Amino acid sequence: MxxxxxxxxxxxxxxxxxxxxxxxxxxxxxxxxxxxxxxxxxxxxxxxxxxxxxxxxxxxxxxxxxxxxxxxxxxxxxxxxxxxxxxxxxxxxxxxxxxxxxxxxxxxxxxxxxxxxxxxxxxxxxxxxxxxxxxxxxxxxxxxxxxxxxxxxxxxxxxxxxxxxxxxxxxxxxxxxxxxxxxxxxxxxxxxxxxxxxxxxxxxxxxxxxxxxxxxxxxxxxxxxxxHGDADGIRVLAPPALAGLVPAHWSAKYQQWSTAEVTGDLVAPVDQADGCTVFDAADAARLKGKVALLSWHTKDPDRACGSAARADHAADAGALGALFAADGDNLGELAGDDRVPVAILARADGERLTRAVAEGTVRVQLATPGNQLHGAVAQDQPQRVDTxxxxxxxxxxxxxxxxxxxxxxxxxxxxxxxxxxxxxxxxxxxxxxxxxxxxxxxxxxxxxxxxxxxxxxxxLMNTAGDTWRGDNRTGPVYGPERAGAGRARVDLAVRTPAVAYAAGEGAVEGAVGLSFGPVPVARRTELTREVEVRNLGDLPLTYTTGYLPATELPGAAFEPSPARIQVPAGGTARVKVTLRVPGRLDRAPDPTIDTVQGGRARSYRGELSGRLLLTPASGDAPALRVPLFAAPRPASELAAGLQARAARPGSSLLVLNGTAAPSGAGGLVSAFQLGGEAKRWPDCPADGLCVSTPAERAANLRAAGAATDAPAVGAGPLEHGTLYLAAALWGPAATPVGQFGVRASLDVDGDGRTDAVVSADRLRGSDVLVARTVDARTGTELDVQPLNARWGDTDTDLLDSDALVLPVRLAALPGLTGRIRYGLWTGFAAGGVPSAADALSSIGLDGERPTLTIDVLHPALDIRSAADGRAAIAAPAQPGTLLDVRRDPAGAAARLLLVHHLNPDGRRAEVVALR
Missing domain, CATH: 3.40.50.200 (Peptidase S8/S53 domain)
Structure with a gap:
């Protein structure tokens, strides 16, 4: 081989x-x-x-x-x-x-x-x-x-x-x-x-x-x-009760681990525990000639800075090196600094040394000639196997x-x-x-x-074993989106006389797992797919069928049939897998995820997943497993209905028709004055810009709009109000912050130049999805708001979606007097200040200059929920819900853009002509 x-x-x-x-x-x-x-x-x-x-x-x-x-x-x-x-x-x-x-x-x-x-x-x-x-x-x-x-x-x-x-x-x-x-x-x-x-x-x-x-x-x-794992180490020399090797993960930039002798007292700064800012004079004096003990968050979103900044600050203060006391056990990679050694300690070891430093003198050795600390700690952690x-x-x-x-x-x-x-x-x-x-x-x-x-x-996939969230193979089992079929077991893979894989309608050539993908559910739903079992041996085989759940949604189920299959020697047989979803469906998180990241509720989708299990009726052949996956979500089917003149001059009432989502959420709607529309790109091959893959449709803008709640907030509208920008796409994005992203360019002072850029973004390393506003010239962050104006504990269907809302506080826009010119565009995900010069698709841009207009103090359309008088942004919606559409007499807008957040793709955004 x-x-x-x-x-x-x-x-x-x-x-x-x-x-x-x-x-x-x-x-x-x-x-x-x-x-x-x-x-x-x-x-x-x-x-x-x-x-x-x-x-x-x-x-x-x-x-x-x-x-x-x-x-x-x-x-x-x-x-x-x-x-x-x-x-x-x-x-x-x-x-x-x-x-x-x-x-x-x-x-x-x-x-x-x-x-x-x-x-x-x-x-x-x-x-x-x-x-x-x-x-x-x-x-x-x-x-x-x-x-x-x-x-x-x-x-x-x-x-x-x-x-x-x-x-x-x-x-x-x-x-x-x-x-x-x-x-x-x-x-x-x-x-x-x-x-x-x-x-x-x-x-x-x-x-x-x-x-x-x-x-x-x-x-x-x-x-x-x-x-088993061999870890690098540091050596504790004093106090005697703690003396010995401690597993640690070394930094990459420092290249003198095997030649330098770095030994010193371990001290912690008083005011700057994580080392993410330059140490003040008092802390710098404490660290000079010592080894700095700094705190470290193992999860990226919780971290104020990375290892390079901390190590750099420690080295600048005259420290001999630094130890990071982590709040978890999965330590990851460290860059560090090329001047001083840096190592990270798992939670228990970090806590032990932190207590000892508070009580007295702790002396440690970080590096020693001859590389004696490299791979010096043999770790045996049987409890963590198959996590x-x-x-x-x-x-x-x-x-x-x-x-x-x-x-x-x-x-x-x-x-x-x-x-x-x-x-x-x-x-x-x-x-x-x-x-x-x-x-x-x-x-x-x-x-x-x-x-x-x-x-x-x-x-290899059919014979894999489960992986678990908890130690000692306890807690929830990881589903296929995290672990696939499970942990590989080659001892079983070489013995199996048969294999199983998705086949027939909906199957992708070469894929083993069976995936229904996202499934909008407006009513009771049943879908069926097939798994083929191929007998690679010379004897007939019989298997019983079953299902091993991983992530669950109340009432939804995978049901394999028949209960027993016979597979002839050298032949095949098929198992039907039916996805059944009840008339009511509520979103529930995968039990292995953290629903809060960086202190904020994350976006997530409900998933039903596990493994089809095929157990031999006799003999010692391995059982076969096939990953099963679906993401059913409650879907509304709402649309604008009749319009009626309201008692208030210049106002009308717009009623919503259709059906609510079969869940507690029912529906959500956001309403905007339509700024513009764009054509659907043709499929390739075609002259000019074209689409070669379905995923590229998420870069193709369909419609753009703007709204504000400034007139509804009462006193201080520029201090307390918010601008909301809507983007509808010709195809769904698996996540709004992935290969492509939606941005908005804002001219807030009327000079014809972009002053701020609003981008669909995420808190680092998380699914906390936000609209991040930066100064177009300096890149300085001005504002961060949740996408769709709601954090992830409210289901606004941000994942697998073809529309989203970008909020920005008006007070975060310096120089604003009331009128904003804006333009929306899409681009590839990239670092730095986004530039409309790199736009793939745009609405309301002349070159890089935004051209659409909204007067936040006197919008042409001020759309509110008739129930409470608040701006209609992620507002509860049901059949019969009324929107109060207030027109400014000087405004020319005649069309609305509605975003029905829980509607299926293709029907989430709706353009409505006002009468």
Whole structure:
């Protein structure tokens, strides 16, 4: 079996790959010159190419940006990077003994980890093929070329020499199955290579799953937790009661861990506990010549700053180094500072040292010559087996496709370290989980050389086991959007005589899991899909059908039928899976999520998910599992009805007709004066701008409008009022802050230039979805309000939606006197101050100049709920609800834009002509 490692290269001089196993052997290799004879290729790293060169980094924002590849035939890794070497060791390294020698077998159950400096990989007898696409730092745009190499390693046009397995420990967030890289990876799998990819490290955020792992035929791997891990450490020297090694996670920028001696007293600042601001004179004096003890939040949204800023402030204060006391146990990566060592401690250890510092002198050693603290702490945590890491990305659940596919260990993974000769290092990430599965896929292919890529993938998924929210396999089970089928079990995958996968109507070629995707429910609903079971053996098989729930919605259910199936030898049989949703449906959260992030209620969707279970009626064959997923949501079917003149001059009443959502919410409506409309882009191929994938419709604006509650707030309208901007799209976005985003340009002082930009955004690392307003010139944040004017504990259907509302407080707009010119536009997600020069679609822009107008003190249309007189923004709505439409005599607006938040896509936004 040959496993391709498309990554930063492989250090083939390392003992884990049969090399000399010395640092001198590594430093003697010139990466830009041909590899020394006998070192590469060798028996383990049997081939490969460097497609880019050491200096390559196509990121234009990086100080060392260098986008021109300089390929060569020598795919050796950089010591500065080392990612590919670590990944390759996990997939198929031989192993390095405690004496520093290459271990060449035998490979059998029960090998003692204590006997190794670096343990054997998942498939230690497989060969590796190193395809380098990263320089010594930065990103890459060479993945498609690398996949071509994997399909035809010798470049002769004959694809029969394609690699058996390819590992992609890389990717980008908010992936799309139609991305170019995802399509290329899917095509390689279709040709006959098992393609395995990391699911991403962006945490529990809806739709954030990465590409190319999102491709249907690719195996996307989430990160679970195993029992054993080797951690770096710090040493407590005093007080005696605490003396000894403490596990810690070291920072990346500091490069003197093995040469410097850093020992000092541990002290905590008085006024700046987290170190996120420059230390004042008193705290700086306390820290000088000491080791700073600083607080650290493990969840990104709770953090005031990152590790680099804290470490920089500590170093500037004269500290010898810093320890971060975390409030959790999943520590993640630290950048730190290149001047001082920084390490992070898990919650219990941090709390223990914090108490000791408050009581007396604590002396610690952070670094020591000889690297004695590197990998010095062997951790045994049986209680955490088969939990998930906090960083592993939530995937997607769309029609026909649910991701990720599998989970595998991805925390505290110890593997080969580039440039070390025979040493190892600890890494965390789905990058570490993916090569586990790449190795397992090689084992399955070796055991069953006649199986197709689809059958290998299905076998690994069908035989996976549950992952759990709580320790000791307790608490709720993670659903398919977080863990796929579950944690891989190759011992079962090689034994299964059958595989099962989604088939028939609604199935996506290459996908194993069955997904109904988002399902709007206005009344009792039943939908049916099918799973096919294929018997790969010579004997008939009988299975009973069942269902293992993960996430539940009251009253909704998956029902498999028939109760028993017979599958002939070499043949197939099908199981029907019916989704039944009752007449009333209320949104309920996935029990594994945090409904509050960063102190605010997050947006979430109700989901029904679990696994179809096929249990053999006899014998010892493994049971088969197929992920099942649906996101039913209560949907209203509201629309504008009759208009009647009101008693107030210039006013009329507009009644809503239709049906309310079958839930407690009923319906919600927001009303705006229509600013403008835009045409639907044609499907490609077509002249000019066109749409090649359904996801791109979310970048195509359909209508824009504006409203304000300033006239309704009474005294101080400019101080207490809010501007609301509505955007309707020609297609739904899985999340309003993903691949594309909606923005608004505002001219508040009438000079014809954009003064502020409002963007659909999120609190960092969360599903707290907000409208963020920044100064267009300086980027200074002016305001943050919840999208749709409600936090996530009110269901305004922000996910999988084709309309949204951007609020901004009027008081946050400096120079405002009353009249605002605005324009709405869409663009790619990007950092910095958004610029309309990059607009993909726009309404109300002349170049970058906004042209639509609303007078917030005297709007042409002032639309209020007739029930309470408040502005009709996310207002409760039912059939018969009345909107009070007040016209300004000087206004010319004659049309409304209504957003029925809980209506289905395509009917959420409605343009109404006023009579």
């Amino acid at each position: 040959r496993i391709g490692i498309i990554d930063s290269g492989v250090d083939y001089t390392h003992a884990d790959f049969g090399g000399p196993g010395t640092e001198q052997a590594f430093t003697a290799v010139d990466g830009a010159a041909p590899a020394p004879a006998g070192l590469f290729p060798n028996a383990k790293v049997a081939g490969g190419k460097d497609l880019v060169g050491d200096d390559y980094n196509p990121d234009p924002s990086a100080p060392n940006s260098q986008p021109v590849p300089h390929p060569d035939a020598n795919p050796i890794d950089c010591a500065l990077n080392g990612h590919g070497t670590h990944v390759a060791g996990t997939a198929a390294g031989y192993g390095v003994t405690a004496a520093g020698q290459t271990y060449r077998g035998p490979y059998r159950p029960g090998l003692d980890p204590a006997g190794f400096k670096v343990g054997p990989g998942a498939a230690p007898e497989a060969q590796l093929y190193a395809i380098r696409v990263f320089g010594c730092s930065g990103s890459t745009d060479q993945l498609a070329q690398a996949l071509d190499v994997a399909a035809d390693p010798n470049g002769d046009g004959d694809l029969t020499d394609r690699l058996d397995v390819v590992n992609l420990s890389l990717g980008s967030s908010f992936g799309n199955p139609d991305d170019a890289d995802a399509l290329a990876a899917d095509r390689l799998a279709e040709l006959g290579t098992v393609v395995v990819a990391a699911a991403g490290n962006e945490g529990d955020v809806y739709a954030i799953g990465g590409s190319p792992g999102i491709a249907p035929r690719v195996l996307a791997v989430a990160a679970s937790v195993d029992r 998930l890491t906090s960083f592993t990305s939530r995937g997607i659940g769309q029609p026909g496709l649910v991701k990720p596919d599998l989970a595998a260990p991805g925390e505290t993974v110890w593997s080969a370290k580039a440039g070390s000769g025979g040493g190892g290092m600890r890494e965390d990430g789905t990058s570490m989980a993916a090569p586990h599965v790449a190795g397992l896929a090689a084992l399955v292919r070796a055991a069953h050389p006649g199986w197709s890529v689809a059958e290998v993938k299905a076998a």
